[in-house]
Amino acid sequence: MNPSDLIALIETNHLVEKVLTIERNAFLKTAGSIDTHIYFIEEGSLRVFVVDGEEERTIRFGYQNNILVSLDSFLTEKPSEFVIQAIKKTRVRVIPKKGFMEFLHQDENHLKLWVKILEDLVIQQIEREKDLLTASPKExxxxxxxxxxxxxxxxxxxxxxxxxxMTPETLSRLKKS
Known part of the structure; x- marks a missing residue:
């Protein structure tokens, strides 16, 4: 079983509570709020960011067929400073934590899949951190x-x-080279 199987399991086990449409630039989650839902993106795109003084710092993106979650709030059930905003009109399937956790504990393979997904996410975050701390903009x-x-x-x-x-100008130069 691999992480892409989670989507099929969500469908088969009727874990989706509702479907939401988020208009472009609208917020799915705001800073300081608690959000324990998992979102499966049917279409559109979202960004996760934090506000650092006057600047927004993008942490992650989600687009069609991705799963997105405010992981800190999901795990702790406490407020998070993460903001989730639609970059374009987006439709998401909403999976509540309670039903998802019950699903995970019904079968050891479900739990193993979730652990694998979390491990992959941790590795991605470590790689991103390493990139930001040590790699040049080009790298x-x-x-x-x-x-x-x-x-x-x-x-x-x-x-x-x-x-x-990096600046949009630097990105543009890198894309051209």
Whole structure:
């Protein structure tokens, strides 16, 4: 079983509580709120960010067929400073934590799948941290392009540049070279 199987399991086990449509630039989650839902993105794109003084710092993106969650709030059931905003009109399936946790504990394979997904997420975050701390803008761009080429089709340069911690002009130069 691999992480892509989770989507099929969500469907088969009727874990979706509702479907939401979020208009472009509208917020799915705001800073300081508790959000224990898992979101499966049917169409559109979302970004997760935090506000650092006057600046927004993009942490993650989600687009069609991705699962997105405010993981800290999901795990602790406490407020999170993460903001989730629609970059374009987006439709998500909402999976509540309670039903999801019951589903996980029904079968050891479900729990193993969830652990695998969390492990993959931790590895992705470690790689991202390492990139931001040690890699040049060119290296960061190349690694993201290799890891997620669809990102450049789904997300605007302005948001990608923010995610990569560079100016839009630098990103534009790197894309041309």
């Amino acid at each position: 960061r761009f190349e690694r993201v392009l290799k890891r997620s080429p669809i990102l450049f089709q789904e997300i605007s340069n302005r948001h990608i540049a923010n995610y990569l911690r």
